[in-house]
Amino acid sequence: MLNLPSKSLEQAVAQLSKLPGIGNKSALRLALHILKEDELYAKDLATSIAALRLNVKYCKKCHNISDEELCGICKNPVRDINTLCVVENMSDVLAIESTGAYKGIYHVLNGVISPLQGITPMDLTIEHLIDRIHSEDINEVIFALNASLDGDTTAFFIRQQLNDIPEIKVTNIARGIPVGGALEYADELTLGRSISERTDLTQ
Amino acid sequence: MLNLPSKSLEQAVAQLSKLPGIGNKSALRLALHILKEDELYAKDLATSIAALRLNVKYCKKCHNISDEELCGICKNPVRDINTLCVVENMSDVLAIESTGAYKGIYHVLNGVISPLQGITPMDLTIEHLIDRIHSEDINEVIFALNASLDGDTTAFFIRQQLNDIPEIKVTNIARGIPVGGALEYADELTLGRSISERTDLTQ
Numbered sequence: 001m002l003n004l005p006s007k008s009l010e011q012a013v014a015q016l017s018k019l020p021g022i023g024n025k026s027a028l029r030l031a032l033h034i035l036k037e038d039e040l041y042a043k044d045l046a047t048s049i050a051a052l053r054l055n056v057k058y059c060k061k062c063h064n065i066s067d068e069e070l071c072g073i074c075k076n077p078v079r080d081i082n083t084l085c086v087v088e089n090m091s092d093v094l095a096i097e098s099t100g101a102y103k104g105i106y107h108v109l110n111g112v113i114s115p116l117q118g119i120t121p122m123d124l125t126i127e128h129l130i131d132r133i134h135s136e137d138i139n140e141v142i143f144a145l146n147a148s149l150d151g152d153t154t155a156f157f158i159r160q161q162l163n164d165i166p167e168i169k170v171t172n173i174a175r176g177i178p179v180g181g182a183l184e185y186a187d188e189l190t191l192g193r194s195i196s197e198r199t200d201l202t203q
Numbered sequence: 204m205l206n207l208p209s210k211s212l213e214q215a216v217a218q219l220s221k222l223p224g225i226g227n228k229s230a231l232r233l234a235l236h237i238l239k240e241d242e243l244y245a246k247d248l249a250t251s252i253a254a255l256r257l258n259v260k261y262c263k264k265c266h267n268i269s270d271e272e273l274c275g276i277c278k279n280p281v282r283d284i285n286t287l288c289v290v291e292n293m294s295d296v297l298a299i300e301s302t303g304a305y306k307g308i309y310h311v312l313n314g315v316i317s318p319l320q321g322i323t324p325m326d327l328t329i330e331h332l333i334d335r336i337h338s339e340d341i342n343e344v345i346f347a348l349n350a351s352l353d354g355d356t357t358a359f360f361i362r363q364q365l366n367d368i369p370e371i372k373v374t375n376i377a378r379g380i381p382v383g384g385a386l387e388y389a390d391e392l393t394l395g396r397s398i399s400e401r402t403d404l405t406q
Binding site for chain 1: 206207208209210211212214215217218219221222223224225229231232233234235236237238240242244245246247248249250251252253254255256257258259260267268269270274275276292293294296297300301
């Protein structure tokens with residue numbers, strides 16, 4: 001720990017360094033920046049952080065962040081309510097929305113099953129997802145989870161509970177060589193999947 | 204700008220992205236982290252930021268950050284009050300203190316003269332520094348400013364005002380090859396200065 005000349009500075013650095021990717025030295029840099037800026041900035045920053053935690057609600061339907069009971073996507077009458085995309089976090093919704101390639105609705109799991117980190121299906125919104133798939137008019141469930149062991153486990157766990165609805169289509173987002181990526185620099189796992197999941201050009 | 208589903212989130216991201224080195228995407232990551240942590244953390248973080256700006260005082264003597272009128276260094280009776288080290292910022296004091304190699308006192312300028320950024324000598328604590336050198340019993344002034352054009356200009360400006368005290372010793376911290384650094388990777392400027400300012404081993 002740094003040996004700081006002020007208790008208030010020490011406390012601010014301690015709190016800031018709890019943020020992800022911010023160590024003691026970066027936290028000190030941020031704190032000194034806040035001290036240099038005018039007083040209004042520190043006040044606005046503090047207010048917005050406190051308000052963030054107090055005011056933000058979660059969509060009752062898809063668990064995305066929202067200021068109201070239902071989020072803008074669930075309320076949008078133009079969206080395709082028969083296609084449901086399952087994602088880990090709200091930032092994945094933002095990423096997919098920014099592509100403009102998806103017109104369906106979402107379900108945010110708030111994480112993936114991870115025995116190592118002690119995250120069980122009960123900690124996620126999986127039960128609600130199964131309920132939604134049974135009660136809503138869903139034709140296709142798209143898994144857009146991260147390509148990790150935990151992501152694959154979670155998709156497998158959810159799929160097993162959908163066995164009693166054989167008419168539903170379950171898909172996974174394509175894994176493969178990124179657009180513009182060179183073959184020779186791709187890792188073996190990605191290149192392997194891009195070959196085994198090759199697309200048919202003759203269709 | 205990201206298209207966020209909540210006004211509170213938008214405001215927090217806007218404020219967080221004003222911090223140095225934090226862009227929109229990092230700010231969103233920090234905001235989502237704050238949302239995931241328990242409510243107490245957001246409250247503590249907000250309180251510590253607000254308190255930082257309100258509570259932190261500056262040492263009346265050296266302008267270092269301090270909780271009281273005089274900082275721990277200026278109050279310490281063991282420090283050598285005849286040697287004064289001039290630095291840009293409070294973080295430079297921390298850096299020098301962490302070496303344990305300096306036992307004198309400090310003067311924090313709160314920046315350097317920079318015509319491009321509109322920073323004049325009046326924006327800094329230079330006048331107070333000259334007063335201190337005249338009124339206190341200072342034998343040596345050490346410049347520990349960053350090796351930039353602005354840093355050199357500032358040192359030159361202050362030196363000129365000390366011409367009427369010929370008995371005072373004015374020094375600059377040594378520039379040269381870092382300890383453990385390889386000659387072949389040093390930039391020309393550093394290597395050039397390390398040769399022209401070589402130290403005499405026969406003394």
